[in-house]
Amino acid sequence: MTTIFFPNILDDRGAAEFSNKVLMSMAEPELIFDFGELDFVEPFGIMLAAQALRYAFMKCNKDNSNVGVRFLNLTDDDGKLRPSVNRLIFFNFFDHVNWNIYEKGKVQKPALECIPIMKITKQDIKAMEEVNFMASIKKYSIFLSKILFSSDYKKEIDIISYFFSEIINNVFQHSKTDKCYVVAQKWRKDSVDIVVSDEGVGITESLAGKYGMKDNIMAIRKSLQFGISKDSKNVNKSEKTGAGLFSISKIGEKMGGFSIFSKNDLLVFEGQRFSMFRLPMVGTIVKVSVDLSNSESFFAKLEGVIAEGERLASK
Ligand SMILES: Nc1ncnc2c1ncn2[C@@H]1O[C@H](COP(=O)(O)OP(=O)(O)O)[C@@H](O)[C@H]1O
Numbered sequence: 001m002t003t004i005f006f007p008n009i010l011d012d013r014g015a016a017e018f019s020n021k022v023l024m025s026m027a028e029p030e031l032i033f034d035f036g037e038l039d040f041v042e043p044f045g046i047m048l049a050a051q052a053l054r055y056a057f058m059k060c061n062k063d064n065s066n067v068g069v070r071f072l073n074l075t076d077d078d079g080k081l082r083p084s085v086n087r088l089i090f091f092n093f094f095d096h097v098n099w100n101i102y103e104k105g106k107v108q109k110p111a112l113e114c115i116p117i118m119k120i121t122k123q124d125i126k127a128m129e130e131v132n133f134m135a136s137i138k139k140y141s142i143f144l145s146k147i148l149f150s151s152d153y154k155k156e157i158d159i160i161s162y163f164f165s166e167i168i169n170n171v172f173q174h175s176k177t178d179k180c181y182v183v184a185q186k187w188r189k190d191s192v193d194i195v196v197s198d199e200g201v202g203i204t205e206s207l208a209g210k211y212g213m214k215d216n217i218m219a220i221r222k223s224l225q226f227g228i229s230k231d232s233k234n235v236n237k238s239e240k241t242g243a244g245l246f247s248i249s250k251i252g253e254k255m256g257g258f259s260i261f262s263k264n265d266l267l268v269f270e271g272q273r274f275s276m277f278r279l280p281m282v283g284t285i286v287k288v289s290v291d292l293s294n295s296e297s298f299f300a301k302l303e304g305v306i307a308e309g310e311r312l313a314s315k
């Protein structure tokens, strides 16, 4: 019997440590998940922890081991759902993990705008019926951004849909799966976390054919450089090949934060701080945090970042 505590804060770091314990404990005959210390949850933490649990349980079913699961401290002493558990429920965390442990009717909606974990398939994108797949992704991304910002916030919608479309496009172009998951949260007036995950092949395998890299962390870091792409030409010729993750990560670092998990390793960039975590599971998860309160010249800044990347890469 092993007890795994949800961390005090389910952010990138908290979720990484939690996920690691989950992935290391799958041989245990009985697992207890304790929510008693959990106070705060963030979108990336929700997605990472859920993906680890999905992977771990999928694996242990396959291996035919018989993990029994129990839950502790879902409610406070007065019998009410803990607020943090309430938020996990609202964000579809338990549905995503396939844990059926609560009554739906009791859930309270958080005060801030958010997108609970949402599955997006290739079919959903195609249903946008634009001239091509990239244009359909753009339209879908605008639809997602409008869940977070009302139509008056045109500038914010442009910026947020830029991030969504780059990351979602990468899933369908590179991950060899036909679905992804999105989760997002608008914090204060203008600060947003956007997270997109897939359960596909991961960056190392995707880039291996062209660059022959084996080291996972090196491959992930390389994917963040300007001009690095598994393709020689972007399907959408108006966009530069290999500029997507480069610009997203640079802008994320400047305007809030950037985290990327891809098969086995998580890299977290927060201002000057950089951390890495080993997590033996599949897929890719990208998070950008952006503070939009000072975003007047966002697209000019973006052009500048890309031009600088191009200049350095051509040296
Ligand atoms: N979700 C993903 N799954 C697998 N590989 C990915 C994913 N996202 C990005 N990659 C890899 O990282 C590379 C760089 O991505 P990006 O900078 O967006 O450039 P591009 O999409 O133009 O190739 C891709 O060519 C691909 O090999």
Ligand SMILES: [Mg+2]
Residues within 6 Å of the ligand: 166, 169, 170, 242, 244, 245
């Ligand atoms: Mg791309």
